[in-house]
Amino acid sequence: xxxxxxxxxxxxxxxxxxxxxxxxxxxxxxxxxxxxxxxxxxxxxxxxxxxxxxxxxxxxxxxxxxxxxxxxxxxxxxxxxxxxxxxxxxxxxxxxxxxxxxxxxxxxxxxxxxxxxxxxxxxxxxxxxxxxxxxxxxxxxxxxxxxxxxxxxxxxxxxxxxxxxxxxxxxxxxxxxxxxxxxxxxxxxxxxxxxxxxxxxxxxxxxxxxxxxxxxxxxxxxxxxxxxxxxxxxxxxxxxxxxxxxxxxxxxxxxxxxxxxxxxxxxxxxxxxxxxxxxxxxxxxxxxxxxxxxxxxxxxxxxxxxxxxxxxxxxxxxxxxxxxxxxxxxxxxxxxxxxxxxxxxxxxxxxxxxxxxxxxxxxxxxxxxxxxxxxxxxxxxxxxxxxxxxxxxxxxxxxxxxxxxxxxxxxxxxxxxxxxxxxxxxxxxxxxxxxxxxxxxxxxxxxxxxxxxxxxxxxxxxxxxxxxxxxxxxxxxxxxxxxxxxxxxxx
Amino acid sequence: xxxxxxxxxxxxxxxxxxxxxxxxxxxxxxxxxxxxxxxxxxxxxxxxxxxxxxxxxxxxxxxxxxxxxxxxxxxxxxxxxxxxxxxxxxxxxxxxxxxxxxxxxxxxxxxxxxxxxxxxxxxxxxxxxxxxxxxxxxxxxxxxxxxxxxxxxxxxxxxxxxxxxxxxxxxxxxxxxxxxxxxxxxxxxxxxxxxxxxxxxxx
Ligand SMILES: [Zn+2]
Numbered sequence: 001x002x003x004x005x006x007x008x009x010x011x012x013x014x015x016x017x018x019x020x021x022x023x024x025x026x027x028x029x030x031x032x033x034x035x036x037x038x039x040x041x042x043x044x045x046x047x048x049x050x051x052x053x054x055x056x057x058x059x060x061x062x063x064x065x066x067x068x069x070x071x072x073x074x075x076x077x078x079x080x081x082x083x084x085x086x087x088x089x090x091x092x093x094x095x096x097x098x099x100x101x102x103x104x105x106x107x108x109x110x111x112x113x114x115x116x117x118x119x120x121x122x123x124x125x126x127x128x129x130x131x132x133x134x135x136x137x138x139x140x141x142x143x144x145x146x147x148x149x150x151x152x153x154x155x156x157x158x159x160x161x162x163x164x165x166x167x168x169x170x171x172x173x174x175x176x177x178x179x180x181x182x183x184x185x186x187x188x189x190x191x192x193x194x195x196x197x198x199x200x201x202x203x204x205x206x207x208x209x210x211x212x213x214x215x216x217x218x219x220x221x222x223x224x225x226x227x228x229x230x231x232x233x234x235x236x237x238x239x240x241x242x243x244x245x246x247x248x249x250x251x252x253x254x255x256x257x258x259x260x261x262x263x264x265x266x267x268x269x270x271x272x273x274x275x276x277x278x279x280x281x282x283x284x285x286x287x288x289x290x291x292x293x294x295x296x297x298x299x300x301x302x303x304x305x306x307x308x309x310x311x312x313x314x315x316x317x318x319x320x321x322x323x324x325x326x327x328x329x330x331x332x333x334x335x336x337x338x339x340x341x342x343x344x345x346x347x348x349x350x351x352x353x354x355x356x357x358x359x360x361x362x363x364x365x366x367x368x369x370x371x372x373x374x375x376x377x378x379x380x381x382x383x384x385x386x387x388x389x390x391x392x393x394x395x396x397x398x399x400x401x402x403x404x405x406x407x408x409x410x411x412x413x414x415x416x417x418x419x420x421x422x423x424x425x426x427x428x429x430x431x432x433x434x435x436x437x438x439x440x441x442x443x444x445x446x447x448x449x450x451x452x453x454x455x456x457x458x459x460x461x462x463x464x465x466x467x468x469x470x471x472x473x474x475x476x477x478x479x480x481x482x483x484x485x486x487x488x489x490x491x
Numbered sequence: 492x493x494x495x496x497x498x499x500x501x502x503x504x505x506x507x508x509x510x511x512x513x514x515x516x517x518x519x520x521x522x523x524x525x526x527x528x529x530x531x532x533x534x535x536x537x538x539x540x541x542x543x544x545x546x547x548x549x550x551x552x553x554x555x556x557x558x559x560x561x562x563x564x565x566x567x568x569x570x571x572x573x574x575x576x577x578x579x580x581x582x583x584x585x586x587x588x589x590x591x592x593x594x595x596x597x598x599x600x601x602x603x604x605x606x607x608x609x610x611x612x613x614x615x616x617x618x619x620x621x622x623x624x625x626x627x628x629x630x631x632x633x634x635x636x637x638x639x640x641x642x643x644x645x646x647x648x649x650x651x652x653x654x655x656x657x658x659x660x661x662x663x664x665x666x667x668x669x670x671x672x673x674x675x676x677x678x679x680x681x682x683x684x685x686x687x688x689x690x691x692x693x694x
Contacts, residue, residue, distance in 0.1 A: 305670060306630045314630070349666065368671070370631025373596060374559035382632055388655075388679035435561055440636045443666060443673040456632050459559075 037221045038124070039147040040068055041155070041198040046223050051146060052121060057111040058146065059121040062093065069135050082120055087134045093120065100130050107133070142200065147220060155200040158249075160216070162208060168254030169212035171229070178246035178342070183238075190229040190238050192249075199225045212236065212253050229253070245342050245355065291490045292336045292359040293329055296366035296444070297322035301346025306370050308464040314369045315344065317469055321457075322367050324479040332487060338362070353447040357407070363418060363486055364452035366444055369469070372458030377468060378433045379426045379478075381419040382454040384408045384446060385439035407447045412439075414451035421485035422453055429477045451489070455482070547571070551649045553587050554685060555595030556637040562686045563641055564595055577608040580616055580646060580653075584608075587645050598641035600627030606662065614654030615677050616646060622661050628669050635672035640684040647680035655679050 038051040038060055047068050052059040062082075066072040072084035072091075083092035083101075092101040095115035100107045100122075107130050111123040122130075127148055128141050137151040149155050156179060161172040180195040201218035208214060214230040229238070234255050241250040297318040299305035305314025322339065329335045338359050340352040347355075356364045372378050386409050408415070419437035427434045437453075445452045457478070463469045548571045554563040568586055572579050588599040604621040611617065628638050643656040655677040659665070665674040 299670065303670065368631065370633060371629040372559065372631065372633055373556075378559075380561060380633060387676040388681075438561055440632055441639070441673040441676070441678075442632055442671060443675070444671070446673065454632060458631075458633075 036146065039220050039223055041147060041149045041153050043151050043153055046198065048221070048223050051124075052116075054114060054116075054121065055111065057123040057125075059111075059114060059123055060126065062113075062120040062122045062126070065122070065127070065131070066091075069131060080115070082115075089134050091130075091134070093122065095120075100126070102130055102133055105133070140200075145200070145204070147198070147200070149198060149200070153198055155198045156194070157200050157202060159202065160206060162210075162213075164210070164212075165252070165254075168252060169208075169210055170253070171213065171216060171251040173227075173249040173251070175247050175249065179242070179249065180246060181240070181242055181249060183240055188230070190231070192227040192229065192240065192251075194225045194227065197225070212255070243336075243338055243359075245339075245345075247342055290334060290336045292338055292362040293486055293490075294338045294340060294356040294359055294362045294364045294450070295322045295326055295329075296340040296352050296356075296364065298366060298368040300341045300344055303346055305368065306460055308460050310464055312460070312464050312469065314460070317369050318367045319343065321369075321475055321478065324475055325365075325367070325482050328476075328479045328483045329486065332483065334487065334491065349444045350447060352444060353407075353449075356452070357447070357449040362450045363489060364445075364448045364450050365418075365422070365482065365486070366442075366452075366454045368454065368456045369460050369463075370456045370458050371460050372456065374433060374459045375462050376433055376459065377429075377431055377463065377474075378435065378458045379423075380435040380456045380458070381422045381426075381437045382440045382442055382445075382456065383412060383415040383419050383437055384448075384452065384454075385441050386412075386446075387441075404447050407449045408445050408452060411449070411451050415445075415453060418451045418485070418489050419453040421488045422455060422482065425481040425485040425488070426478070429474075429481060551583060551586065552645065553583075553591075553598075554641045554644045554648075555587075555591040555593075555598050556634070556641065557686060558594070558596050560686075561633050561637070561684075563598075563637060563644065563684050564593075564686045565688070566591060566593055566595065576610055576650070576652070579650060580608045580610070580618065581605055583645060583649050584618065584642070587641065596637075598638055598645075600624065602627060610652075614652060615657055616650075616653050616655075617657045617659055618642065618646075619659040619662055625660055625665070625669050630669040630671065632671040635668040635670075637684070639668060639672055639674075639678060640681055643678040644680045644682070644685060 036051040036053070036058075037048040038058065040047045040049070049060055049064055049068070063072060063075075063084075066084065066086055070087050072086045074083075074085040076083050080096070081092060081094040083090060085091075089103045090101070093113040096112050098109045098112050100109060100113070109123055109129060110125055113123075114121040124141075128139055132139050140149040140153070140155070141147075154177070156175055156177040158173040158175045161174075163170040163172065177197070179197070182193045184191045184193070199218070199220070205215060205217040208216075211232045211234070214232055215228075217228045217230075219226055219228055229251060231238070231253055236253050237256045239252040239254075241252070242248070243250060297315070299313075299315035299318060301315075303315065305318070307313050319341075326337050326339060329337050336359075338355060340355045341347045352366075356362055372380065386406070390406055390409060402410070416437060423434055423437055426432065440454075442454045445454055457463070460469075468474045548569050551568050551570050551572070553566045553568060555566060556562070557564050570582070570586060573582055584599065584605055588601060588603060588605075590597050590601060599620075600623060603623045605618065606621055607617075607619040609617040609619075624638075628634055639658065642658065646656055647653050657677045658668070658674055660668075660674070668674050
């Protein structure tokens with residue numbers, strides 16, 4: 001454990017301003033003496049029972065535990081033993097003994113049953129070793145944790161990354177499932193409530209040897225899954241950002257304006273956890289100042305898009321291809337990348353525009369695969385063609401509202417520049433026919449509040465026949481050309 | 492039966508007959524054109540001409556997508572246009588649906604039914620297609636846009652009173668034609684989608 005802690009502190013220093021990636025230290029579950037709870041997550045409810053630490057194990061009150069799962073009847077208590085009829089089985093435990101009788105079977109627990117203050121207590125492993133035999137539902141329990149998942153409950157989890165940034169630090173949490181988050185500030189800590197869905201953290205607590213962030217702990221003792229972020233001793237500002245449709249949580253912590261440090265050590269409450277970062281106020285931290293690129297893999301879910309004769313669907317290809325573009329963009333270290341959908345997910349055209357617009361200043365590129373009838377490799381870049389007679393100039397007044405249907409209009413000159421760069425870079429690929437950028441009534445782009453281009457790769461039939469759509473080299477060439485164009489556009 | 496009753500009876504019969512005739516006219520206007528396979532689209536077009544008051548034969552322009560290009564090409568036809576304006580719209584759309592005679596791509600899939608045509612006084616024509624249009628057009632921004640502008644340009648070029656075209660699917664305003672091109676707007680003809688008449692050596 002100490003060596004890991006050292007790595008966490010030395011690496012960022014050694015790499016200076018670089019993107020030091022450090023995995024946080026693993027600490028055992030806390031052994032606090034105070035009152036603790038054990039949480040039972042059922043498919044549509046959760047329950048908490050008091051947990052008692054006795055010697056080496058956590059203990060649960062037996063009768064209350066049974067009542068969560070069914071109705072124990074015919075209780076018989078006499079001289080150091082108790083028994084119930086439960087789920088058509090006879091269950092008997094004895095004080096001070098590890099052996100438990102379940103019907104005709106005998107199960108040995110790792111720790112003895114206790115009878116304290118008029119209540120029967122069993123070690124946590126009673127749940128999986130004994131109760132698992134009696135009730136039909138599957139149980140998921142990780143030793144050392146204080147929660148169990150029963151039946152069809154799929155707990156969320158996350159991976160954590162720590163980045164040291166100039167004047168601050170960033171925690172990036174990549175969730176397994178979509179997450180909704182609300183934030184609060186309590187007693188010098190930031191509390192991030194993770195919605196009602198159960199979560200199994202990779203570990204209960206992450207400690208950092210870092211002046212900016214002290215620790216990140218997971219807690220659901222009151223049945224509300226939450227993260228507790230404890231900042232360093234200075235006055236800090238937190239900017240939380242929920243990205244990629246709730247799959248990624250970015251927590252940027254930075255020292256507040258030094259002049260304000262005198263006010264006290266309370267961290268400033270997060271301004272909002274909304275997908276949109278605050279436009280101003282608080283220092284801009286590290287990677288947040290990187291330009292955002294929003295990538296839109298066309299179609300998804302029940303919307304397959306165009307279909308090939310051999311069963312290929314547009315949505316699958318656009319997902320695979322866009323993912324390549326994403327990887328290549330991230331590899332440059334120059335961009336923050338946001339995708340408009342997570343895997344095979346149905347999202348409306350307006351939802352995609354909203355994702356783009358919550359990442360202000362972003363470049364937006366949508367990828368499609370179509371029957372272009374060309375009989376060869378073609379790429380056609382498009383920009384938005386507004387309806388005839390709509391104004392394309394945005395009035396200068398800061399408070400003028402732009403109708404949702406006309407949001408893209410004022411970006412069209414920049415969108416055209418983006419489309420031209422895409423055309424130039426894609427034209428360098430061998431054996432490819434490329435069209436000049438065209439203005440078309442692309443509904444998707446209508447409400448995107450940033451420079452936006454739409455790419456149609458074709459011809460689906462001939463590319464499917466030639467195997468080009470599966471050819472990693474062709475896909476890589478396309479992706480790299482897109483990345484070069486975005487780099488040229490942004491820098 | 493009194494004379495009064497007889498007159499009343501005759502009057503009622505006349506009203507009934509008139510309403511039947513009126514309803515028939517209405518039905519002709521509103522009902523779907525019966526389904527006909529591709530090859531019979533032309534026959535249907537001829538019948539619609541024969542069934543209406545004939546005028547002088549005229550040359551009309553139709554626009555079809557050039558294969559593999561993002562452009563439309565003009566093709567001419569000689570057609571005897573009927574006098575009623577909504578029927579004329581229908582007639583021209585049928586000619587477009589019949590397809591190219593010069594090897595161009597189809598603009599409107601041949602199985603598509605034109606459910607209704609409505610000319611608004613402000614120069615907007617509403618054309619209501621059945622869902623075949625959405626299903627049969629191949630999804631993609633190129634093909635959808637070319638289908639839309641083939642319809643819009645063809646109608647506007649041949650019927651000068653038409654300023655804009657609004658395309659409906661199954662009587663309803665759709666967000667897109669088949670996932671890409673906007674259908675929530677009225678379209679103004681756009682000559683930039685049409686190939687220049689002189690062959691361009693670059694293309
Ligand atoms: Zn598409």
